[in-house]
Amino acid sequence: MDDDKYYIVKKKALPEVLLKVVEAKRLLDSERVLTIQEATDAVEISRSSFYKYKDDIFPFHEDNRGKTINLMMQVDDVPGLLSNVLNKIAQAHANILTIHQSIPIGGIASLTLGMEILPQTLEVAKLIELVEATEGVHYIKILGRE
Numbered sequence: 001m002d003d004d005k006y007y008i009v010k011k012k013a014l015p016e017v018l019l020k021v022v023e024a025k026r027l028l029d030s031e032r033v034l035t036i037q038e039a040t041d042a043v044e045i046s047r048s049s050f051y052k053y054k055d056d057i058f059p060f061h062e063d064n065r066g067k068t069i070n071l072m073m074q075v076d077d078v079p080g081l082l083s084n085v086l087n088k089i090a091q092a093h094a095n096i097l098t099i100h101q102s103i104p105i106g107g108i109a110s111l112t113l114g115m116e117i118l119p120q121t122l123e124v125a126k127l128i129e130l131v132e133a134t135e136g137v138h139y140i141k142i143l144g145r146e
Contacts, residue, residue, distance in 0.1 A: 014057075020045045021053045067117045068097065069124060070143040075111050076136035077104035082111070085137065088130045089115060092122035112143070 011019065024039035033039045040047050075081055082101065089096060098114035117124060124142075132140050 017045055017049050018053055018057050021050055021057055024050055025054060025058070069115055069117055071113045071115070071128070071131075072141045072143050073111050073113075073131070073137055074108055074139040076138070077107050077109050078136055081134070081136045084134050085111070085113075085131055088134055089113070089127065092127040092130055093118060094121045094127060108138070 020043040023043045024036070024045065027033045027039045027042055028036070033042060036047060036050060040050050073085075075085070082099075086096060086099075095116040095118060096113060097116055098112070100112040102110040121127065122130070128140055128142075131137060
């Protein structure tokens with residue numbers, strides 16, 4: 001049997017342990033739990049079951065489209081700053097989906113960016129550090145993740 005073959009299987013056909021592994025991974029990704037032990041306890045499977053299947057099962061949509069994240073930031077109203085921010089995001093290999101900038105008040109603008117986090121994208125925390133280090137960026141907040 002070829003270990004590299006993929007199959008699309010309906011959820012109802014999967015053994016319960018595989019569905020619990022997916023749920024444990026979701027809990028870890030959402031940071032609702034911090035450790036694998038907490039995740040496996042929450043879904044009532046053994047750590048050995050989690051480790052056995054964790055790299056072999058994932059929701060179909062995650063493999064195809066990546067995850068999205070929305071960031072809100074306050075930035076100085078200076079020429080080229082938005083371009084610098086977008087370049088930093090491009091360097092981190094994230095894909096910009098939406099951009100919304102408010103009319104600046106007192107030399108400060110609010111900027112909201114929706115972006116797709118791809119498998120090759122830098123870790124989100126490092127991406128945020130990279131953007132925060134840009135001169136003229138005052139504040140970044142994660143508004144949501146999918």
